[in-house]
Amino acid sequence: AQSVSQHNHHVILSEAASLELGCNYSYGGTVNLFWYVQYPGQHLQLLLKYFSGDPLVKGIKGFEAEFIKSKFSFNLRKPSVQWSDTAEYFCAVTSKAAGNKLTFGGGTRVLVKP
Amino acid sequence: DGGITQSPKYLFRKEGQNVTLSCEQNLNHDAMYWYRQDPGQGLRLIYYSQIVNDFQKGDIAEGYSVSREKKESFPLTVTSAQKNPTAFYLCASRTHGQPQHFGDGTRLSIL
Numbered sequence: 001a002q003s004v005s006q007h008n009h010h011v012i013l014s015e016a017a018s019l020e021l022g023c024n025y026s027y028g029g030t031v032n033l034f035w036y037v038q039y040p041g042q043h044l045q046l047l048l049k050y051f052s053g054d055p056l057v058k059g060i061k062g063f064e065a066e067f068i069k070s071k072f073s074f075n076l077r078k079p080s081v082q083w084s085d086t087a088e089y090f091c092a093v094t095s096k097a098a099g100n101k102l103t104f105g106g107g108t109r110v111l112v113k114p
Numbered sequence: 115d116g117g118i119t120q121s122p123k124y125l126f127r128k129e130g131q132n133v134t135l136s137c138e139q140n141l142n143h144d145a146m147y148w149y150r151q152d153p154g155q156g157l158r159l160i161y162y163s164q165i166v167n168d169f170q171k172g173d174i175a176e177g178y179s180v181s182r183e184k185k186e187s188f189p190l191t192v193t194s195a196q197k198n199p200t201a202f203y204l205c206a207s208r209t210h211g212q213p214q215h216f217g218d219g220t221r222l223s224i225l
Contacts, residue, residue, distance in 0.1 A: 009154060034213055044157075044204065044216040090156055101172065102147070102206075102214055104156040 002027035002098045004091050006105035014113050015083055021076040021108050023065075023091030027098065033074040034092040034102070035065055044090070050074065061085070083114045117141065118217035120205050125222045127192070127199065135190045135220045137205030144209060146188035150174060151202040151219070160203075163188055192222060200224050 007022040025031060035047040048059025055067040065076045074091060091105040118139045127133045137146065145164045149157040149172075159172030163182040177196025182188055188207075192199045202221050206214040 004156075006156075036216075043218045044206075046213050046215075049213050092157075099170075101159055101162065104149075104158070106154055106156040 120217035143207035
């Protein structure tokens, strides 16, 4: 069974600091990977996705993620955060072997202090 | 505007009652999903449906039931057998090869 692990449950940082959120998944076959964001009081939104091709994926709002197959990782990064990046971030994976079901990590709450 | 509509936004239930959460989409998506979100546990899949009149159990289906009589609708019933129903429930849909789109969610609380 596939599983997703997000290492940090809570991250607090100041504006203009760099952000990196870890994500590791368990399944060794072909996967599709996603980062979703949930701003306070809002619905889940897709930040970026990896299906194939260039392992460095650029998403919305200046976020990017790098797929490293050998490490089963898909870490999310942003070079300089803003107060408006305060949200909960979820990594997710899906695979054909798992019936294309989306499996989510536990989420990371990010608080950006102004 | 196309999207996913979940209603109601907030729902209260007495012990022993069944309650049904609505999910409607006008995106013409084939697949629909129900998740439960609990603090620190991310989203866990309850049920999903890839086509009309067909659905499968997810990871935590016990105490829940669904139906998929129409493509655009995928209601979730939280039965009295669900021992810990207080949670935030999210509905999602997708079309083949694309990521899931999510609704705004329904927060269910037990009185």
